[in-house]
Amino acid sequence: MSIEEIPQGADVNVLPKNEKKARELIKKLGLKQIKGITRVTFKQRGNLIYAIDSPDVYRSNAGTYVVFGEAKVDDMNKRIAEAQAAQASQEALAKSAANAAAQDDDKSPEAITADLQKASLLDKSEEAEEEDDGEVDESGLDPKDIDIIVEQTQVPRAKAVKALRAHKGDMVNAIMDLS
Structure with missing residues (x-):
């Protein structure tokens, strides 16, 4: 055959x-x-x-x-890597399904109103931060200390002055507070 x-x-x-x-x-x-x-x-x-x-x-x-x-x-x-990739994709699908379910639940008018209020509160806090960026009274503080705090924490100069005043000139605590 x-x-x-x-x-x-x-x-x-x-x-x-x-x-x-x-x-x-x-x-x-x-x-x-x-x-x-x-x-x-x-x-x-x-x-x-x-x-x-x-x-x-x-x-x-x-x-x-x-x-x-x-x-x-x-x-x-290769087998281990494939198994880990499959597990990660399953976890991602589960998270996206959970997020989609959570978003579907928040379609009520009350939830939409609450989201809008939260967004407006965030806008107000950003405006308050912008107001702090104006001229600030630095009398009684060492300008070098303020420069160091700004450099270390990457915050506006007004926030650095405010933190330094709150901690009575203590640079370490001011940096820790802003970090």
């Missing part, structure tokens, strides 16, 4: 000539086939793994095994 005569979808193994000879010799040596093994793996240094799916395994009386099948390189690092 040639390969062309095998019906499509049939579960038939076509073995190379050398493998047929090796199997015949193994039967003559008295090795016994072990059924039920679905996968055999061989590990090498550096997490390099060779895997044989659906192997034919033979065992001798001395405990030696002979394995027939197609060995494929199985990269463990």
Whole structure:
């Protein structure tokens, strides 16, 4: 029977000539086939793994095994990375679903009004900060101290002066308060 005569979808193994000879010799040596093994793996240094799916395994009386099948390189690092990526995508989908559900709940007029009020309060606080940026009385404070606070905290000069006054000239506490 040639390969062309095998019906499509049939579960038939076509073995190379050398493998047929090796199997015949193994039967003559008295090795016994072990059924039920679905996968055999061989590990090498550096997490390099060779895997044989659906192997034919033979065992001798001395405990030696002979394995027939197609060995494929199985990269463990790649498997771990794929598993982590799949887990991260599942978590992202779960978060987006939760966010979508939360947004759907806030479509009531009361929630919209509350959101608008929060936004207007934020605008007022920004305006108050802008008012603080004007001229500030720096009398009684060392300009170098103010410059250091501005440099360290990246805040406007008016805020630095205000914090320095609140802490009675103590630079460390003023920087900690603004950080």
